[in-house]
Amino acid sequence: MKFHLHVGVIETSDEATLEELLAVTRLGPRVLARVAPNVAILEREDAQSALEELEKRGLHPKVSK
Protein backbone atom coordinates (compact mmCIF):
# COMPACT_ATOMS: atom_id res chain seq x y z
CA MET A 1 0.00 0.00 0.00
CA LYS A 2 1.02 3.59 -0.63
CA PHE A 3 -0.17 6.71 1.18
CA HIS A 4 -0.81 9.81 -0.91
CA LEU A 5 -1.48 12.88 1.23
CA HIS A 6 -3.01 16.15 -0.01
CA VAL A 7 -4.39 14.92 -3.32
CA GLY A 8 -7.82 15.58 -4.80
CA VAL A 9 -9.98 12.49 -5.28
CA ILE A 10 -13.10 12.17 -7.39
CA GLU A 11 -15.29 9.07 -7.28
CA THR A 12 -18.40 8.71 -9.38
CA SER A 13 -21.17 6.15 -9.46
CA ASP A 14 -19.88 4.80 -12.79
CA GLU A 15 -17.23 5.29 -15.42
CA ALA A 16 -19.47 7.22 -17.80
CA THR A 17 -20.22 9.83 -15.14
CA LEU A 18 -16.51 10.33 -14.53
CA GLU A 19 -15.84 10.72 -18.24
CA GLU A 20 -18.66 13.24 -18.47
CA LEU A 21 -17.38 15.16 -15.45
CA LEU A 22 -13.84 15.36 -16.80
CA ALA A 23 -15.14 16.51 -20.16
CA VAL A 24 -17.38 19.17 -18.65
CA THR A 25 -14.63 20.52 -16.40
CA ARG A 26 -11.92 20.11 -19.09
CA LEU A 27 -9.72 18.42 -16.53
CA GLY A 28 -9.04 15.23 -18.49
CA PRO A 29 -5.43 16.09 -19.36
CA ARG A 30 -4.73 17.12 -15.76
CA VAL A 31 -5.76 13.84 -14.14
CA LEU A 32 -2.80 12.40 -12.28
CA ALA A 33 -4.09 8.84 -12.34
CA ARG A 34 -7.22 6.79 -12.95
CA VAL A 35 -6.88 4.23 -10.17
CA ALA A 36 -10.22 2.63 -11.02
CA PRO A 37 -12.66 3.18 -13.90
CA ASN A 38 -14.71 5.51 -11.67
CA VAL A 39 -11.93 7.03 -9.52
CA ALA A 40 -9.62 9.85 -10.59
CA ILE A 41 -6.75 11.40 -8.67
CA LEU A 42 -5.97 15.08 -9.24
CA GLU A 43 -3.93 17.85 -7.70
CA ARG A 44 -5.89 19.59 -4.94
CA GLU A 45 -6.42 22.80 -6.88
CA ASP A 46 -7.77 20.85 -9.85
CA ALA A 47 -10.24 18.99 -7.63
CA GLN A 48 -11.30 22.34 -6.17
CA SER A 49 -11.79 23.84 -9.61
CA ALA A 50 -13.83 20.76 -10.63
CA LEU A 51 -16.02 21.33 -7.61
CA GLU A 52 -16.49 25.02 -8.41
CA GLU A 53 -17.24 24.27 -12.04
CA LEU A 54 -19.89 21.70 -11.06
CA GLU A 55 -21.48 24.07 -8.55
CA LYS A 56 -21.54 26.80 -11.16
CA ARG A 57 -23.63 24.43 -13.26
CA GLY A 58 -26.05 23.81 -10.41
CA LEU A 59 -24.67 20.38 -9.58
CA HIS A 60 -23.84 19.80 -5.95
CA PRO A 61 -21.67 16.74 -5.47
CA LYS A 62 -21.00 15.14 -2.14
CA VAL A 63 -17.98 16.96 -0.74
CA SER A 64 -15.90 15.40 2.00
CA LYS A 65 -13.74 17.96 3.79
Place this chain on the structure above:
Amino acid sequence: MSRTTGQLQGYRAGELDLLGVLETAIAQNPRLLKGGLPNLAFFKAANEALLEPDTADDGRGFPQVEFWLALARGAGLLAAREGRLEPTAAADRFFAQPFAQRRAALREAWLTCAELNELTFAPDLELPGLKKLRTVDVVSDVPPPQRVQDMRRGVVRLLREISAETALSSLLTLAEARLRDVLIDHSDDASWRHVFYRGIRERGAAEDLERAGRWRQVEGAFIRVLCELPLSRLGYVAWDGSRATLEALDEPVPESAAEVVVQPNFEVVVLGEAPDTAQVWRLARFTEPVPGRRVRKYQLEKKRFAEALGRGQNAQELVALLASMSRTPLPQNVKFSLDDWGQLTERIRIWPDALFVEAEGVENLSDTLPAALVEKLGLVPLGGGHRACPAPDIAALRALMPARRALFDYSRALPRVMRPARGLEIEAPRETLHFRARQVLALLTRQEGADRYLLDPERVAKAAPGLGARELRGRLESALTEELWPQLALALRSWSGEFGSVFVGQAELLLCDDLDQARALALQPEFSAWVERQLSTSAFLLRPGAGERVRAFLKLLGPGTVRSSLTGRAKP
Protein backbone atom coordinates in the same frame (compact mmCIF):
# COMPACT_ATOMS: atom_id res chain seq x y z
CA MET B 1 -28.30 43.16 27.35
CA SER B 2 -31.37 41.52 28.75
CA ARG B 3 -32.62 42.37 32.17
CA THR B 4 -35.31 39.72 32.17
CA THR B 5 -35.69 36.58 30.19
CA GLY B 6 -39.42 36.77 29.52
CA GLN B 7 -41.27 33.51 29.77
CA LEU B 8 -38.25 31.44 28.87
CA GLN B 9 -35.39 31.52 31.27
CA GLY B 10 -32.29 29.71 32.36
CA TYR B 11 -30.21 27.52 30.13
CA ARG B 12 -33.24 26.84 27.93
CA ALA B 13 -33.31 30.49 26.89
CA GLY B 14 -29.53 30.61 26.67
CA GLU B 15 -29.35 27.64 24.36
CA LEU B 16 -31.84 29.25 21.98
CA ASP B 17 -29.55 32.29 21.85
CA LEU B 18 -26.58 30.03 21.18
CA LEU B 19 -28.59 28.36 18.43
CA GLY B 20 -29.35 31.77 16.93
CA VAL B 21 -25.63 32.64 16.81
CA LEU B 22 -24.70 29.26 15.33
CA GLU B 23 -27.45 29.51 12.73
CA THR B 24 -26.23 32.95 11.76
CA ALA B 25 -22.76 31.45 11.30
CA ILE B 26 -24.26 28.80 8.99
CA ALA B 27 -26.30 31.31 7.04
CA GLN B 28 -23.56 33.91 6.67
CA ASN B 29 -20.45 31.70 6.71
CA PRO B 30 -18.62 34.90 7.73
CA ARG B 31 -15.04 35.60 6.75
CA LEU B 32 -12.84 36.26 9.75
CA LEU B 33 -11.09 39.60 9.91
CA LYS B 34 -7.46 40.11 10.93
CA GLY B 35 -8.33 40.14 14.63
CA GLY B 36 -9.94 36.71 14.30
CA LEU B 37 -13.50 38.00 14.70
CA PRO B 38 -16.25 38.12 12.07
CA ASN B 39 -17.40 41.41 10.61
CA LEU B 40 -20.01 43.81 11.98
CA ALA B 41 -22.72 42.45 9.65
CA PHE B 42 -22.42 39.09 11.38
CA PHE B 43 -22.71 40.67 14.84
CA LYS B 44 -25.79 42.63 13.80
CA ALA B 45 -27.47 39.58 12.25
CA ALA B 46 -26.62 37.33 15.21
CA ASN B 47 -27.88 39.98 17.63
CA GLU B 48 -31.20 40.07 15.80
CA ALA B 49 -31.48 36.30 16.26
CA LEU B 50 -31.31 36.57 20.08
CA LEU B 51 -34.37 36.34 22.29
CA GLU B 52 -33.70 39.81 23.67
CA PRO B 53 -31.24 41.60 21.38
CA ASP B 54 -28.83 44.26 22.60
CA THR B 55 -29.53 47.77 21.44
CA ALA B 56 -25.89 48.55 20.68
CA ASP B 57 -26.51 52.25 21.25
CA ASP B 58 -24.77 52.34 24.64
CA GLY B 59 -21.31 51.99 23.10
CA ARG B 60 -20.81 48.42 24.29
CA GLY B 61 -21.49 46.74 20.97
CA PHE B 62 -23.14 43.34 21.16
CA PRO B 63 -22.06 41.71 24.43
CA GLN B 64 -24.46 38.79 24.16
CA VAL B 65 -23.20 37.86 20.70
CA GLU B 66 -19.60 38.28 21.89
CA PHE B 67 -20.38 36.06 24.84
CA TRP B 68 -21.97 33.26 22.82
CA LEU B 69 -19.33 33.50 20.13
CA ALA B 70 -16.52 33.17 22.68
CA LEU B 71 -18.28 30.26 24.33
CA ALA B 72 -19.01 28.50 21.05
CA ARG B 73 -15.37 28.81 20.03
CA GLY B 74 -14.17 27.77 23.45
CA ALA B 75 -16.36 24.67 23.37
CA GLY B 76 -15.21 23.90 19.81
CA LEU B 77 -18.69 24.38 18.33
CA LEU B 78 -17.42 26.97 15.87
CA ALA B 79 -13.99 27.09 14.28
CA ALA B 80 -12.13 28.91 11.53
CA ARG B 81 -11.84 26.99 8.30
CA GLU B 82 -10.16 28.49 5.27
CA GLY B 83 -10.58 31.93 6.84
CA ARG B 84 -14.29 31.52 7.55
CA LEU B 85 -16.26 30.77 10.68
CA GLU B 86 -18.04 27.43 10.47
CA PRO B 87 -19.84 25.03 12.80
CA THR B 88 -17.81 21.93 13.53
CA ALA B 89 -18.52 18.23 13.92
CA ALA B 90 -18.15 18.88 17.66
CA ALA B 91 -21.29 21.03 17.44
CA ASP B 92 -23.20 18.05 16.05
CA ARG B 93 -21.89 15.88 18.88
CA PHE B 94 -22.76 18.62 21.38
CA PHE B 95 -26.40 18.81 20.33
CA ALA B 96 -26.66 15.03 20.26
CA GLN B 97 -26.10 15.02 24.04
CA PRO B 98 -28.94 15.21 26.59
CA PHE B 99 -29.99 18.61 27.96
CA ALA B 100 -28.08 18.32 31.27
CA GLN B 101 -24.85 17.32 29.57
CA ARG B 102 -25.07 20.16 27.09
CA ARG B 103 -25.60 22.59 29.94
CA ALA B 104 -22.66 21.15 31.87
CA ALA B 105 -20.40 21.33 28.80
CA LEU B 106 -21.24 24.98 28.16
CA ARG B 107 -20.80 25.89 31.81
CA GLU B 108 -17.35 24.35 31.78
CA ALA B 109 -16.53 26.16 28.54
CA TRP B 110 -17.53 29.42 30.19
CA LEU B 111 -15.59 28.80 33.40
CA THR B 112 -12.41 28.13 31.45
CA CYS B 113 -12.95 30.64 28.63
CA ALA B 114 -9.88 32.85 28.26
CA GLU B 115 -11.22 34.92 25.36
CA LEU B 116 -13.88 36.56 27.47
CA ASN B 117 -13.60 39.28 30.10
CA GLU B 118 -17.00 40.19 31.51
CA LEU B 119 -15.61 43.47 32.87
CA THR B 120 -15.69 44.76 29.30
CA PHE B 121 -19.48 44.33 29.28
CA ALA B 122 -20.06 46.54 32.34
CA PRO B 123 -22.16 49.44 31.02
CA ASP B 124 -20.72 52.11 33.32
CA LEU B 125 -17.06 51.24 32.91
CA GLU B 126 -14.52 51.91 30.23
CA LEU B 127 -11.24 50.01 29.93
CA PRO B 128 -8.67 52.09 28.07
CA GLY B 129 -6.07 49.68 29.49
CA LEU B 130 -7.49 46.94 27.38
CA LYS B 131 -5.86 46.78 24.01
CA LYS B 132 -7.37 45.49 20.86
CA LEU B 133 -8.65 41.93 21.04
CA ARG B 134 -8.98 42.04 24.81
CA THR B 135 -5.25 41.61 25.41
CA VAL B 136 -4.24 43.07 28.70
CA ASP B 137 -1.76 45.88 28.89
CA VAL B 138 1.05 45.12 31.34
CA VAL B 139 0.63 48.39 33.22
CA SER B 140 -3.10 48.09 33.67
CA ASP B 141 -5.24 46.57 36.39
CA VAL B 142 -7.62 45.05 33.85
CA PRO B 143 -7.67 41.44 35.08
CA PRO B 144 -5.91 38.78 33.00
CA PRO B 145 -7.81 35.62 31.96
CA GLN B 146 -6.66 33.56 34.96
CA ARG B 147 -8.06 36.09 37.46
CA VAL B 148 -11.32 36.34 35.48
CA GLN B 149 -11.65 32.55 35.57
CA ASP B 150 -10.90 32.46 39.32
CA MET B 151 -13.53 35.12 39.97
CA ARG B 152 -16.14 33.23 37.93
CA ARG B 153 -15.48 30.07 39.94
CA GLY B 154 -15.55 32.05 43.19
CA VAL B 155 -18.93 33.58 42.40
CA VAL B 156 -20.34 30.19 41.35
CA ARG B 157 -19.21 28.78 44.72
CA LEU B 158 -20.98 31.63 46.53
CA LEU B 159 -24.22 30.82 44.72
CA ARG B 160 -24.36 27.49 46.55
CA GLU B 161 -25.00 29.46 49.72
CA ILE B 162 -28.07 31.15 48.26
CA SER B 163 -31.33 29.35 48.77
CA ALA B 164 -34.09 31.95 48.53
CA GLU B 165 -34.45 35.10 46.47
CA THR B 166 -31.45 37.30 47.18
CA ALA B 167 -30.76 40.93 46.33
CA LEU B 168 -27.67 41.58 44.23
CA SER B 169 -26.45 43.94 46.98
CA SER B 170 -26.43 41.03 49.45
CA LEU B 171 -24.44 38.90 47.03
CA LEU B 172 -21.98 41.75 46.58
CA THR B 173 -21.55 42.08 50.34
CA LEU B 174 -20.78 38.40 50.56
CA ALA B 175 -18.46 38.55 47.57
CA GLU B 176 -16.55 41.57 48.87
CA ALA B 177 -15.92 39.69 52.08
CA ARG B 178 -14.83 36.45 50.42
CA LEU B 179 -13.52 37.41 46.98
CA ARG B 180 -12.11 40.88 47.54
CA ASP B 181 -8.71 40.23 45.94
CA VAL B 182 -9.62 37.61 43.38
CA LEU B 183 -10.34 39.76 40.33
CA ILE B 184 -7.97 42.62 41.17
CA ASP B 185 -5.44 42.48 44.01
CA HIS B 186 -6.21 45.00 46.76
CA SER B 187 -3.68 43.77 49.33
CA ASP B 188 -1.39 46.73 48.65
CA ASP B 189 -3.98 49.48 48.21
CA ALA B 190 -2.15 51.67 50.72
CA SER B 191 0.79 51.91 48.35
CA TRP B 192 1.12 55.01 46.12
CA ARG B 193 1.21 52.64 43.15
CA HIS B 194 -2.27 51.39 43.89
CA VAL B 195 -4.26 54.52 44.38
CA PHE B 196 -6.15 54.00 41.12
CA TYR B 197 -7.67 51.16 39.17
CA ARG B 198 -5.12 51.60 36.39
CA GLY B 199 -6.75 51.47 32.98
CA ILE B 200 -10.28 51.29 34.40
CA ARG B 201 -12.48 54.36 34.51
CA GLU B 202 -16.09 55.49 34.46
CA ARG B 203 -17.55 55.68 30.99
CA GLY B 204 -16.64 59.04 29.50
CA ALA B 205 -14.31 60.03 32.37
CA ALA B 206 -10.80 61.36 31.77
CA GLU B 207 -9.21 59.82 34.87
CA ASP B 208 -8.89 56.28 36.14
CA LEU B 209 -11.13 55.36 39.08
CA GLU B 210 -9.71 55.67 42.57
CA ARG B 211 -9.61 52.36 44.38
CA ALA B 212 -10.78 53.53 47.76
CA GLY B 213 -14.46 52.63 48.21
CA ARG B 214 -14.98 51.61 44.59
CA TRP B 215 -14.94 47.81 44.90
CA ARG B 216 -18.67 47.58 44.24
CA GLN B 217 -18.37 49.92 41.29
CA VAL B 218 -15.73 47.78 39.59
CA GLU B 219 -15.82 44.21 40.89
CA GLY B 220 -19.51 44.69 41.68
CA ALA B 221 -20.15 45.63 38.04
CA PHE B 222 -18.34 42.47 36.99
CA ILE B 223 -20.58 40.35 39.24
CA ARG B 224 -23.69 42.08 37.97
CA VAL B 225 -22.69 41.23 34.41
CA LEU B 226 -22.20 37.63 35.50
CA CYS B 227 -25.75 37.59 36.90
CA GLU B 228 -27.24 39.18 33.81
CA LEU B 229 -25.53 37.01 31.25
CA PRO B 230 -23.57 33.84 32.06
CA LEU B 231 -25.17 32.89 35.35
CA SER B 232 -28.65 33.58 34.07
CA ARG B 233 -28.20 32.18 30.54
CA LEU B 234 -26.37 29.08 31.69
CA GLY B 235 -29.09 28.29 34.20
CA TYR B 236 -27.25 28.90 37.47
CA VAL B 237 -29.77 31.51 38.67
CA ALA B 238 -33.07 33.09 37.80
CA TRP B 239 -32.25 36.77 37.43
CA ASP B 240 -34.76 39.60 37.74
CA GLY B 241 -33.10 42.63 36.26
CA SER B 242 -35.82 45.11 37.18
CA ARG B 243 -35.50 44.31 40.88
CA ALA B 244 -31.83 43.28 40.79
CA THR B 245 -32.53 39.99 42.56
CA LEU B 246 -31.44 36.47 41.90
CA GLU B 247 -32.58 33.07 42.96
CA ALA B 248 -31.00 29.66 42.63
CA LEU B 249 -32.53 27.89 39.65
CA ASP B 250 -33.41 24.24 39.57
CA GLU B 251 -34.09 23.80 35.88
CA PRO B 252 -35.83 20.57 34.90
CA VAL B 253 -35.34 18.90 31.53
CA PRO B 254 -37.67 20.98 29.36
CA GLU B 255 -40.55 19.74 27.27
CA SER B 256 -40.60 20.84 23.67
CA ALA B 257 -43.45 23.15 22.77
CA ALA B 258 -43.16 23.80 19.08
CA GLU B 259 -44.57 22.67 15.77
CA VAL B 260 -42.72 22.10 12.54
CA VAL B 261 -44.45 22.81 9.26
CA VAL B 262 -42.88 21.81 5.96
CA GLN B 263 -44.38 23.89 3.18
CA PRO B 264 -44.55 23.08 -0.54
CA ASN B 265 -42.33 26.11 -1.24
CA PHE B 266 -39.48 24.24 0.52
CA GLU B 267 -39.70 26.41 3.59
CA VAL B 268 -39.67 24.72 6.98
CA VAL B 269 -41.23 26.79 9.75
CA VAL B 270 -40.71 26.05 13.43
CA LEU B 271 -43.58 27.60 15.37
CA GLY B 272 -43.52 28.13 19.11
CA GLU B 273 -41.21 29.66 21.65
CA ALA B 274 -39.68 26.53 23.06
CA PRO B 275 -38.52 24.22 20.28
CA ASP B 276 -36.30 21.25 20.95
CA THR B 277 -32.89 22.82 20.26
CA ALA B 278 -31.22 19.48 19.53
CA GLN B 279 -33.83 18.71 16.87
CA VAL B 280 -33.73 22.22 15.44
CA TRP B 281 -29.93 22.01 15.19
CA ARG B 282 -30.20 18.86 13.08
CA LEU B 283 -32.65 20.71 10.85
CA ALA B 284 -30.32 23.71 10.58
CA ARG B 285 -27.47 21.47 9.46
CA PHE B 286 -29.09 20.43 6.18
CA THR B 287 -31.06 23.59 5.38
CA GLU B 288 -30.41 27.30 4.96
CA PRO B 289 -31.42 28.81 8.32
CA VAL B 290 -33.16 32.17 8.33
CA PRO B 291 -32.36 33.15 11.92
CA GLY B 292 -35.22 34.74 13.80
CA ARG B 293 -36.54 34.98 17.31
CA ARG B 294 -40.09 33.71 17.54
CA VAL B 295 -40.57 32.04 14.21
CA ARG B 296 -37.63 30.08 12.94
CA LYS B 297 -37.47 29.43 9.22
CA TYR B 298 -35.31 26.99 7.32
CA GLN B 299 -35.09 26.86 3.55
CA LEU B 300 -34.55 23.46 1.96
CA GLU B 301 -31.79 23.90 -0.62
CA LYS B 302 -29.87 21.56 -2.84
CA LYS B 303 -26.46 22.94 -1.79
CA ARG B 304 -27.06 22.66 1.96
CA PHE B 305 -28.54 19.20 1.50
CA ALA B 306 -25.44 18.11 -0.46
CA GLU B 307 -23.16 19.60 2.22
CA ALA B 308 -24.92 17.53 4.87
CA LEU B 309 -24.42 14.38 2.81
CA GLY B 310 -20.74 15.32 2.48
CA ARG B 311 -20.49 15.39 6.26
CA GLY B 312 -21.63 11.78 6.34
CA GLN B 313 -25.39 12.21 6.69
CA ASN B 314 -27.65 9.84 4.82
CA ALA B 315 -30.27 11.28 2.44
CA GLN B 316 -32.96 8.79 3.44
CA GLU B 317 -32.35 9.47 7.12
CA LEU B 318 -32.62 13.21 6.59
CA VAL B 319 -35.93 12.80 4.75
CA ALA B 320 -37.16 10.53 7.54
CA LEU B 321 -36.05 13.07 10.17
CA LEU B 322 -37.91 15.86 8.40
CA ALA B 323 -40.99 13.68 8.08
CA SER B 324 -40.87 12.80 11.77
CA MET B 325 -40.58 16.46 12.76
CA SER B 326 -43.38 17.68 10.51
CA ARG B 327 -46.87 17.73 11.96
CA THR B 328 -48.28 16.84 8.54
CA PRO B 329 -47.01 14.46 5.84
CA LEU B 330 -44.24 15.97 3.71
CA PRO B 331 -45.53 17.67 0.55
CA GLN B 332 -45.03 15.34 -2.41
CA ASN B 333 -42.91 17.81 -4.37
CA VAL B 334 -40.60 18.31 -1.38
CA LYS B 335 -40.18 14.59 -0.81
CA PHE B 336 -39.56 13.97 -4.51
CA SER B 337 -36.97 16.76 -4.69
CA LEU B 338 -35.12 15.62 -1.60
CA ASP B 339 -34.92 12.07 -2.97
CA ASP B 340 -33.76 13.44 -6.31
CA TRP B 341 -31.12 15.72 -4.71
CA GLY B 342 -29.87 12.78 -2.70
CA GLN B 343 -29.46 10.58 -5.77
CA LEU B 344 -27.77 13.32 -7.81
CA THR B 345 -25.40 14.19 -5.01
CA GLU B 346 -24.44 10.59 -4.37
CA ARG B 347 -23.42 10.18 -8.05
CA ILE B 348 -20.28 12.28 -7.57
CA ARG B 349 -18.12 12.43 -4.48
CA ILE B 350 -15.16 14.78 -4.20
CA TRP B 351 -12.42 14.98 -1.61
CA PRO B 352 -10.77 18.33 -2.43
CA ASP B 353 -7.92 17.62 -0.02
CA ALA B 354 -7.60 13.96 0.73
CA LEU B 355 -5.49 11.16 2.06
CA PHE B 356 -5.64 8.43 -0.56
CA VAL B 357 -4.52 4.94 0.41
CA GLU B 358 -3.66 2.98 -2.67
CA ALA B 359 -4.04 -0.77 -2.82
CA GLU B 360 -1.23 -2.19 -4.95
CA GLY B 361 -1.77 -5.22 -7.14
CA VAL B 362 -4.09 -7.75 -5.56
CA GLU B 363 -3.61 -6.30 -2.07
CA ASN B 364 -6.78 -6.25 0.04
CA LEU B 365 -6.67 -3.19 2.28
CA SER B 366 -9.38 -4.62 4.53
CA ASP B 367 -6.80 -7.16 5.66
CA THR B 368 -3.69 -5.02 5.69
CA LEU B 369 -4.78 -1.59 6.96
CA PRO B 370 -4.58 -1.17 10.75
CA ALA B 371 -8.07 -0.93 12.25
CA ALA B 372 -7.09 2.13 14.34
CA LEU B 373 -6.07 3.98 11.17
CA VAL B 374 -9.37 3.20 9.41
CA GLU B 375 -11.43 4.14 12.44
CA LYS B 376 -9.64 7.30 13.53
CA LEU B 377 -9.27 8.79 10.06
CA GLY B 378 -12.64 7.60 8.79
CA LEU B 379 -11.20 5.96 5.67
CA VAL B 380 -13.95 4.94 3.28
CA PRO B 381 -13.63 2.29 0.57
CA LEU B 382 -13.52 3.38 -3.08
CA GLY B 383 -13.68 1.60 -6.41
CA GLY B 384 -10.62 -0.55 -7.08
CA GLY B 385 -10.22 -1.45 -3.41
CA HIS B 386 -8.59 1.86 -2.47
CA ARG B 387 -9.48 4.08 0.51
CA ALA B 388 -9.81 7.83 1.06
CA CYS B 389 -10.60 10.35 3.77
CA PRO B 390 -10.14 14.09 4.30
CA ALA B 391 -6.42 14.85 4.69
CA PRO B 392 -5.37 14.46 8.33
CA ASP B 393 -2.46 16.15 10.04
CA ILE B 394 0.73 14.50 8.79
CA ALA B 395 2.03 13.84 12.31
CA ALA B 396 -1.21 12.07 13.25
CA LEU B 397 -0.99 10.03 10.06
CA ARG B 398 2.61 8.99 10.69
CA ALA B 399 1.67 7.86 14.18
CA LEU B 400 -1.07 5.61 12.82
CA MET B 401 0.30 4.26 9.55
CA PRO B 402 2.20 0.97 9.32
CA ALA B 403 6.00 1.16 9.31
CA ARG B 404 8.07 1.15 6.11
CA ARG B 405 5.22 2.29 3.87
CA ALA B 406 5.65 5.00 1.26
CA LEU B 407 4.06 8.35 2.13
CA PHE B 408 3.95 11.06 -0.52
CA ASP B 409 2.97 14.57 0.53
CA TYR B 410 1.63 16.39 -2.53
CA SER B 411 1.65 19.76 -0.78
CA ARG B 412 5.44 19.67 -1.28
CA ALA B 413 7.80 18.93 -4.14
CA LEU B 414 7.99 15.16 -4.49
CA PRO B 415 11.20 13.18 -4.93
CA ARG B 416 12.56 12.69 -8.45
CA VAL B 417 12.09 9.02 -9.06
CA MET B 418 12.84 8.47 -12.77
CA ARG B 419 16.15 8.48 -14.61
CA PRO B 420 16.93 8.54 -18.32
CA ALA B 421 18.45 5.25 -19.51
CA ARG B 422 19.77 4.41 -22.97
CA GLY B 423 18.37 6.29 -25.96
CA LEU B 424 14.69 6.98 -25.46
CA GLU B 425 14.32 4.76 -22.41
CA ILE B 426 13.36 5.89 -18.91
CA GLU B 427 13.84 3.85 -15.76
CA ALA B 428 11.25 4.23 -12.99
CA PRO B 429 11.22 1.76 -10.06
CA ARG B 430 7.63 0.86 -9.28
CA GLU B 431 7.89 1.07 -5.50
CA THR B 432 8.94 4.73 -5.54
CA LEU B 433 6.47 5.94 -8.15
CA HIS B 434 4.06 8.66 -7.05
CA PHE B 435 1.10 9.96 -9.03
CA ARG B 436 2.92 12.91 -10.54
CA ALA B 437 5.62 10.65 -11.99
CA ARG B 438 3.01 8.16 -13.10
CA GLN B 439 1.08 10.89 -14.87
CA VAL B 440 4.20 11.84 -16.83
CA LEU B 441 4.85 8.23 -17.75
CA ALA B 442 1.24 7.66 -18.79
CA LEU B 443 1.26 10.79 -20.92
CA LEU B 444 4.59 10.27 -22.69
CA THR B 445 5.68 6.67 -22.64
CA ARG B 446 4.67 3.07 -23.10
CA GLN B 447 5.78 0.43 -20.62
CA GLU B 448 8.50 -1.89 -21.88
CA GLY B 449 9.25 -3.82 -18.68
CA ALA B 450 8.53 -3.80 -14.95
CA ASP B 451 10.48 -0.59 -14.40
CA ARG B 452 11.36 0.46 -17.99
CA TYR B 453 9.44 2.88 -20.19
CA LEU B 454 10.02 4.12 -23.74
CA LEU B 455 9.19 7.60 -25.01
CA ASP B 456 6.29 7.14 -27.42
CA PRO B 457 5.81 9.59 -30.33
CA GLU B 458 2.05 9.02 -30.57
CA ARG B 459 1.43 9.63 -26.90
CA VAL B 460 3.63 12.72 -26.87
CA ALA B 461 1.80 14.13 -29.88
CA LYS B 462 -1.57 13.36 -28.26
CA ALA B 463 -0.71 14.94 -24.91
CA ALA B 464 0.96 18.08 -26.24
CA PRO B 465 -2.15 20.03 -27.43
CA GLY B 466 -3.89 19.67 -24.06
CA LEU B 467 -1.02 20.54 -21.75
CA GLY B 468 1.35 22.45 -24.00
CA ALA B 469 4.80 21.33 -25.13
CA ARG B 470 6.67 23.30 -22.47
CA GLU B 471 4.46 22.03 -19.67
CA LEU B 472 5.06 18.46 -20.85
CA ARG B 473 8.81 18.94 -20.90
CA GLY B 474 8.68 20.66 -17.49
CA ARG B 475 6.81 17.74 -15.96
CA LEU B 476 9.28 15.21 -17.32
CA GLU B 477 12.27 17.27 -16.24
CA SER B 478 10.86 17.73 -12.73
CA ALA B 479 10.48 13.96 -12.32
CA LEU B 480 13.94 13.01 -13.60
CA THR B 481 16.95 12.60 -11.35
CA GLU B 482 19.26 13.78 -14.17
CA GLU B 483 19.08 16.28 -16.99
CA LEU B 484 17.26 15.23 -20.13
CA TRP B 485 19.73 13.49 -22.42
CA PRO B 486 20.16 15.15 -25.82
CA GLN B 487 18.50 12.34 -27.73
CA LEU B 488 15.55 12.20 -25.34
CA ALA B 489 15.23 15.99 -25.33
CA LEU B 490 15.35 16.23 -29.12
CA ALA B 491 12.75 13.50 -29.56
CA LEU B 492 10.41 14.94 -26.93
CA ARG B 493 10.64 18.52 -28.18
CA SER B 494 10.24 17.45 -31.80
CA TRP B 495 7.27 15.13 -31.20
CA SER B 496 5.52 17.61 -28.92
CA GLY B 497 5.77 20.30 -31.61
CA GLU B 498 8.11 22.51 -29.63
CA PHE B 499 10.66 22.19 -32.45
CA GLY B 500 9.52 22.93 -35.99
CA SER B 501 10.81 21.17 -39.16
CA VAL B 502 14.44 21.48 -40.26
CA PHE B 503 15.46 22.41 -43.86
CA VAL B 504 17.90 19.96 -45.35
CA GLY B 505 18.87 20.57 -49.01
CA GLN B 506 20.82 22.74 -51.45
CA ALA B 507 20.72 26.51 -51.36
CA GLU B 508 22.69 29.50 -52.70
CA LEU B 509 24.58 31.72 -50.30
CA LEU B 510 25.96 35.21 -50.50
CA LEU B 511 28.99 35.22 -48.21
CA CYS B 512 31.10 38.34 -47.63
CA ASP B 513 34.55 38.28 -46.04
CA ASP B 514 34.24 41.84 -44.90
CA LEU B 515 31.50 43.34 -42.73
CA ASP B 516 31.61 46.75 -44.46
CA GLN B 517 31.32 45.01 -47.82
CA ALA B 518 28.17 43.21 -46.54
CA ARG B 519 26.70 46.53 -45.35
CA ALA B 520 27.47 48.21 -48.69
CA LEU B 521 25.78 45.41 -50.59
CA ALA B 522 22.77 45.52 -48.30
CA LEU B 523 22.28 49.17 -49.22
CA GLN B 524 21.88 48.36 -52.91
CA PRO B 525 18.28 48.85 -54.13
CA GLU B 526 18.19 45.35 -55.68
CA PHE B 527 19.37 43.65 -52.47
CA SER B 528 15.95 42.79 -50.97
CA ALA B 529 14.94 41.16 -54.27
CA TRP B 530 17.99 38.88 -54.07
CA VAL B 531 17.95 37.83 -50.42
CA GLU B 532 15.57 35.39 -48.68
CA ARG B 533 17.03 35.63 -45.16
CA GLN B 534 20.04 37.13 -43.41
CA LEU B 535 21.95 34.28 -41.70
CA SER B 536 24.60 36.37 -39.97
CA THR B 537 26.14 39.84 -40.29
CA SER B 538 27.96 38.84 -43.46
CA ALA B 539 26.05 35.79 -44.76
CA PHE B 540 22.76 35.76 -46.67
CA LEU B 541 20.50 33.04 -48.03
CA LEU B 542 19.58 33.92 -51.60
CA ARG B 543 16.18 33.50 -53.19
CA PRO B 544 15.90 30.74 -55.83
CA GLY B 545 17.52 31.99 -59.10
CA ALA B 546 18.92 35.16 -57.54
CA GLY B 547 22.54 33.89 -57.72
CA GLU B 548 22.90 34.73 -61.41
CA ARG B 549 21.60 38.25 -60.92
CA VAL B 550 24.00 38.87 -58.03
CA ARG B 551 26.94 37.58 -60.07
CA ALA B 552 25.99 39.82 -63.00
CA PHE B 553 25.76 42.83 -60.70
CA LEU B 554 29.12 42.11 -59.05
CA LYS B 555 30.90 41.53 -62.35
CA LEU B 556 29.97 45.11 -63.29
CA LEU B 557 32.18 46.23 -60.40
CA GLY B 558 35.26 44.68 -61.99
CA PRO B 559 37.14 41.40 -62.17
CA GLY B 560 37.70 39.37 -58.99
CA THR B 561 34.63 40.67 -57.17
CA VAL B 562 32.87 37.30 -57.22
CA ARG B 563 34.06 33.70 -56.59
CA SER B 564 32.40 30.29 -56.47
CA SER B 565 34.52 28.71 -53.76
CA LEU B 566 34.01 29.11 -49.99
CA THR B 567 37.78 29.30 -49.42
CA GLY B 568 40.17 32.12 -50.31
CA ARG B 569 39.66 35.83 -50.84
CA ALA B 570 39.23 36.99 -54.44
CA LYS B 571 40.80 40.44 -53.83
CA PRO B 572 43.33 41.38 -51.17
